[in-house]
Amino acid sequence: MNASFQRLMAEATRLTRAGDLQGATAAIQAALGGASAQPASNDSQGNAGPLPSFLDPLGGPDAKRQVWGRSCVIDIEAREVETETQALMQPVPRTGQFITGSHTDSAGTREYKLYVPPGYHGQALPLVVMLHGCTQNPDDFAAGTGMNDAALERDFFVLYPAQAQNANASRCWNWFKHNHQRRGGGEPALLAGMTRDVMKRYNIDPHRVYVAGLSAGGAMAAILGDTYPDLFAAVGVHSGLPSGSATDVKSAFTAMKGGAAAASTGPAPPTIVFHGDQDTTVHPVNGEQVVAASAGAARPELERARSDNGREYTRRIYRDAGGRVIAEHWAVHGAGHAWSGGSARGSYTDAKGPDATEEMLRFFFENALRTGR
Template sequence: MNPSFERLMAEASRLTQTGDLRAATAAIHAALGGAAVPAPAAPQKNESCVIDVEAREIKTNVDAPPRPPPPPRTEAPAGQFSAGSHTDSAGTRGYKLFVPPGYTGQALPLVVMLHGCTQNPDDFAAGTGMNEAARERGVFVLYPAQAQTHNASRCWNWFKHNHQRRGRGEPAILAGMTRAVMKRYDIDPERVYVAGLSAGGAMAAILGDAYPELFAAVGVHSGLPTGSATDVKSAFAAMQGAAAVAVAATRPRPPTIVFHGDRDTTVVPLNGERVVAGNADAAAPEVERARSANGHDYTRSVYRDEAGRVRAEHWLVHGAGHAWSGGSARGSYTDANGPDATEAMLAFFLVNALRGAPATGAS
């Protein structure tokens, strides 16, 4: 080894121990570049000669009073759309959260939006326009994100038996994530809702059945009812209209709004009818046939209970396929020609509240 190099590095070590970091740095540069070692520099005002080696932190201005602790971490300032992550005993999933402008700590509603296969929160938010609609009404929007490590196509695993019940798998993760956001932002606990598209719609139905004390209403767009399948093979069969697998559901279910295109060949319209059947019982619906301002005709069926409360709405969009009705081309799986599913779902949600319904069963 070069003796000059050894001498310079030894000098750098000595200077470090005395606290003269500027001179030590110069010595290291000299060792590497062959320059002479400059004279040690005098310590500057307020520069301490103490080095916290373990933490790799140079302490300065040691006589100054300690700094106050940082303010509590906030996931997203009001009016912003920010990323986060939730972990509990059931697993970990990321998310994005829209915080409406004007939020200062008051209790506001929350809509949980579950994307479809191959989508992500940004894509789903852009296609549905839910953030823009929520901004006008002062509503939080939570977009959980499925990871490819949990499903290669980023589908929610609605078709697997261990992801269909309370306290297990993805329903437990999503319910836990929802509760964590509610706690952080003091969300109104009586006005929390869940909606989804396709696989997200199927998972929204599961969450409504599994956690009726958490979700005041449910939106299912191009999805399937709880228990439609137990594996991949039965999932494809169910999507094409095969008879659903019988799975006991909590009663009463939350009020539910369903959107489905009558030309959907990915998840056939019969599945939307089956979702509604879980809430409609034997009641005869009020039926309205109209044309969307955007182009598609639609049939809207409203089901009420004996007290006159709306238990379900079924919007069958004529001429529409497997796409979010009235959505924007900025996102995938959208059909701008249909009635606005985002506006209809928000209107449906905001007239429903839990009104202190008690929790049931395990978390």
């Protein structure tokens, strides 16, 4: 088999995986066309040149068998590429796919659910990582936030890591333990590794990867933004706590009841916070402290309004010196410890508040990862 054929078939496979089916077809056709026997050449007198070796009686039957065998190999390889092309062309159901997976690395093993939108055909798409709260699971969290429904409309992936009960009896992310608050170790490393694994399996836009969470998941989202600002372009924290606000169970309860000083390692990525001002599980002051890690000394612009469903809220917008929005804080008046604007299909939701899912997505897609940050 000649090098040109192998090169063209390899290119056809690459183009298929990239979603360029027209280019892949052209490459296959070029490969098969180049493999065909070339017509005998004519000399200047119009006489036929030497016969191809496989038709030359002096070549003998072995030559014919070699060509026949070569043709079979060509046909088999073409069929293999065609089969792979057909597999990659299989359409995602119109509702998308919600598949189960698992990730293992030196920090441990965690299951996950991944939503693949029906509009995915190999093109680069954003990824939103969603971290559930205590006692929740990916299916519950997806139902309550409606994030899959939003992904269906806008074409982005959603990754829902699942906390293992043997890692925390209430399936809380261990945001309050010092060994789960640093880069390169514990749950932050595991979740970052899981995210990168999904990015390798699918064509995820590396500049548009985001993380959000509720309660303990919100606290872990803040930690991920703090420890992996080179991976996550923006962060959403709902009813959570700032990175480094506790180092053990005792200090966790203290922070949850009255807030605690954050201990971030540097400027956080752009962050949007939602918090009910009647939250008796995680004190609302924690939301203000999360925003402070991103907003710094910026002075907020205030907006007071009422959601379509009835709850009033105060929105604070923080900009950097160049006018870019770097943080938003949504204080939902009268709301408790629940996902604002969420669905009753899931736990810990408040349908009356402004839609946290929609506002987080708006905020996320306004931010792309800045190289060198």
